[in-house]
Amino acid sequence: MDAAALATESAAVPRHESAWRRARRNASVRLGGVVLALLVGVAIAAPWLGTVDPTLFDAGSRDLVPGKVGDITTLEGETIRHRFLMGSDSFGRDIYSRVIYGTRVSLSVGLLASLLALAFGIACGLGAGYVRWLDGVLMRFMDGLMAIPAILIAIALVALWHASLATVIVAIAIPEIPRVTRLVRSLVLSIREEPYVEAAVSLGTPTWRIMFGHILPNCVAPLIVQGTYICASAILLEAILSFLGVGLPPDIPTWGNIMAEGRVQFNEYPHNVFFPGVFLAVTVLAVNILGDGLRDTLDPKMAKRV
Amino acid sequence: MLQYIARRLLATLPVLAIVAVLVFLLLRLTPGDPAAILAGDAASPDQIARIRVSLGLERPIPVQFGIWVSHLLHGDLGESFYFKIKVSQLIAQRLGPTLSLGALTIAIAVLVSVPLGTLAAWRFGGWLDRALMGFSVLGFSIPVFVLAYLLIWIVSLKLGWLPVQGYRPLADGAWPFLRHLILPAVTLSVIFIALIARVTRASVLEALGEDYIRTARAKGLREARVLVRHALANAAVPIVTVIGIGIALLIGGVVVTESVYAIPGLGRLTVDAVLARDFPTIQGVILFFSFVYVLVNLLVDLSYVFLDPRIRY
Numbered sequence: 001m002d003a004a005a006l007a008t009e010s011a012a013v014p015r016h017e018s019a020w021r022r023a024r025r026n027a028s029v030r031l032g033g034v035v036l037a038l039l040v041g042v043a044i045a046a047p048w049l050g051t052v053d054p055t056l057f058d059a060g061s062r063d064l065v066p067g068k069v070g071d072i073t074t075l076e077g078e079t080i081r082h083r084f085l086m087g088s089d090s091f092g093r094d095i096y097s098r099v100i101y102g103t104r105v106s107l108s109v110g111l112l113a114s115l116l117a118l119a120f121g122i123a124c125g126l127g128a129g130y131v132r133w134l135d136g137v138l139m140r141f142m143d144g145l146m147a148i149p150a151i152l153i154a155i156a157l158v159a160l161w162h163a164s165l166a167t168v169i170v171a172i173a174i175p176e177i178p179r180v181t182r183l184v185r186s187l188v189l190s191i192r193e194e195p196y197v198e199a200a201v202s203l204g205t206p207t208w209r210i211m212f213g214h215i216l217p218n219c220v221a222p223l224i225v226q227g228t229y230i231c232a233s234a235i236l237l238e239a240i241l242s243f244l245g246v247g248l249p250p251d252i253p254t255w256g257n258i259m260a261e262g263r264v265q266f267n268e269y270p271h272n273v274f275f276p277g278v279f280l281a282v283t284v285l286a287v288n289i290l291g292d293g294l295r296d297t298l299d300p301k302m303a304k305r306v
Numbered sequence: 307m308l309q310y311i312a313r314r315l316l317a318t319l320p321v322l323a324i325v326a327v328l329v330f331l332l333l334r335l336t337p338g339d340p341a342a343i344l345a346g347d348a349a350s351p352d353q354i355a356r357i358r359v360s361l362g363l364e365r366p367i368p369v370q371f372g373i374w375v376s377h378l379l380h381g382d383l384g385e386s387f388y389f390k391i392k393v394s395q396l397i398a399q400r401l402g403p404t405l406s407l408g409a410l411t412i413a414i415a416v417l418v419s420v421p422l423g424t425l426a427a428w429r430f431g432g433w434l435d436r437a438l439m440g441f442s443v444l445g446f447s448i449p450v451f452v453l454a455y456l457l458i459w460i461v462s463l464k465l466g467w468l469p470v471q472g473y474r475p476l477a478d479g480a481w482p483f484l485r486h487l488i489l490p491a492v493t494l495s496v497i498f499i500a501l502i503a504r505v506t507r508a509s510v511l512e513a514l515g516e517d518y519i520r521t522a523r524a525k526g527l528r529e530a531r532v533l534v535r536h537a538l539a540n541a542a543v544p545i546v547t548v549i550g551i552g553i554a555l556l557i558g559g560v561v562v563t564e565s566v567y568a569i570p571g572l573g574r575l576t577v578d579a580v581l582a583r584d585f586p587t588i589q590g591v592i593l594f595f596s597f598v599y600v601l602v603n604l605l606v607d608l609s610y611v612f613l614d615p616r617i618r619y
Binding site: 140141143144145147148149150151152153155156157158159160232236239240243244245246259263266267270273274277278280281284285288289292 | 449
């Protein structure tokens with residue numbers, strides 16, 4: 001959301017402005033936000049951080065311990081000297097480059113999966129909250145979907161569709177949709193009883209304008225909080241799928257894939273598992289801390305519930 | 307009471323039915339021939355034809371669903387083409403290790419998190435409270451397989467206290483059985499501890515603000531008794547509820563943990579089945595896990611009556 005949009009929204013709903021300002025002062029929001037901003041910076045600047053192409057390998061540089069200097073062959077067939085900051089794997093690939101480029105995959109999966117789950121969840125939630133005949137059918141369907149553990153849905157869908165970045169994102173987003181739907185539906189049901197909505201209805205405002213003009217803006221704060229948590233679990237789930245060997249193809253540098261490759265020789269070379277593991281844990285931690293901070297400041301009702 | 311149980315059972319049926327429909331549709335809504343997918347990549351045309359007939363795949367979708375459900379109600383989940391036995395048999399074989407792991411995990415988690423959560427609420431804002439809340443954010447964030455390798459590295463490789471991987475059935479003796487399960491169960495219990503401790507803390511904190519706590523203290527009850535008999539007892543319903551919801555986390559964790567620690571349970575079976583693209587087994591395992599999840603939560607609902615005498619139906 002850019003500054004202009006934020007300003008117009010704040011003018012319309014003064015309560016939000018103080019909440020946003022509170023959020024920006026909150027220590028958790030700042031800590032999580034700074035760490036995440038750093039990670040986004042790393043993801044964008046990956047080629048300039050002393051990395052090589054993460055798919056490059058060299059048979060002479062297999063299983064190097066962190067900090068060792070070795071050879072690596074470029075795509076042009078040229079051999080260059082390279083310092084393996086985090087060591088190399090059993091193909092002779094640079095773990096550091098793979099971990100740094102892995103940041104791109106994890107962050108985009110987290111962002112896109114949560115946006116997708118939010119979009120579908122908002123659509124379903126508005127439908128269920130507004131269209132009476134749809135409510136029963138849709139919510140029973142969501143109950144059933146929620147009864148299947150998320151990881152199993154994702155695993156089965158990826159297995160059926162064959163793994164690619166798009167299918168993994170969709171497969172991770174689907175099990176998150178019911179929770180968003182429930183949240184939006186409950187918000188719709190409570191907001192539509194507010195006097196200002198009644199006033200709008202009695203003035204003859206069309207339903208779609210009430211939905212998008214009155215109800216949705218009031219869902220923004222809880223949805224952002226929910227979206228942060230979905231982002232954290234999406235990043236975790238993608239890593240789990242890759243780690244189990246059912247996620248993205250092994251040549252794509254993702255933290256889960258690096259760990260899956262490193263687990264075979266874990267006894268001798270634990271760093272292949274630990275470096276990506278630390279990045280993964282720190283990323284998820286940062287997103288969760290940001291989410292907790294946003295929850296406490298933007299959505300005090302939810303803060304009380306947990 | 308009986309009426310309540312009957313009503314809850316009836317309310318569970320639609321959820322189970324929808325789970326069944328979703329698992330059924332998983333294969334039918336995917337491009338490709340379901341019979342060919344179910345028969346596996348190495349199947350002969352003859353085998354594919356046999357599956358097509360037995361599932362009635364040339365008939366309309368609702369009829370297919372009827373056939374599928376009637377198989378399901380007879381306990382027939384199809385045959386695994388990878389393991390070459392019935393899926394129901396396969397699940398029965400793999401159930402033991404998973405049940406042991408799950409039970410030990412929940413036991414550890416409850417024994418650790420409920421006392422800690424209660425103490426944190428009792429000294430609200432104190433060092434234990436802050437440490438526990440910090441730990442719970444960490445517990446939610448650290449991926450279970452990263453934690454697993456960290457523990458293997460420290461406890462098994464560096465200290466040499468416990469075996470790295472593997473599983474021994476209880477028939478081999480209690481100690482070998484436990485020795486192999488302790489590390490996986492501790493790994494898996496961390497996220498559970500985070501979850502239960504948070505809820506215990508929040509609900510005990512709420513109970514501590516009630517008038518009956520003030521009364522209990524005023525009449526001179528010992529603080530321990532106030533905490534356990536009055537505060538914790540009144541916080542039991544949310545705690546049990548979150549354990550029920552947490553079963554979904556546990557199932558996800560089991561899939562990963564069994565894979566890391568090489569435990570031949572249902573979680574490991576799930577991953578093996580996916581890697582072999584063994585769809586009868588995948589379907590069977592998903593159905594089984596989801597039904598267990600729904601039934602555990604049904605039991606949780608029913609337990610409210612015993613945990614809170616104020617609840618009457």
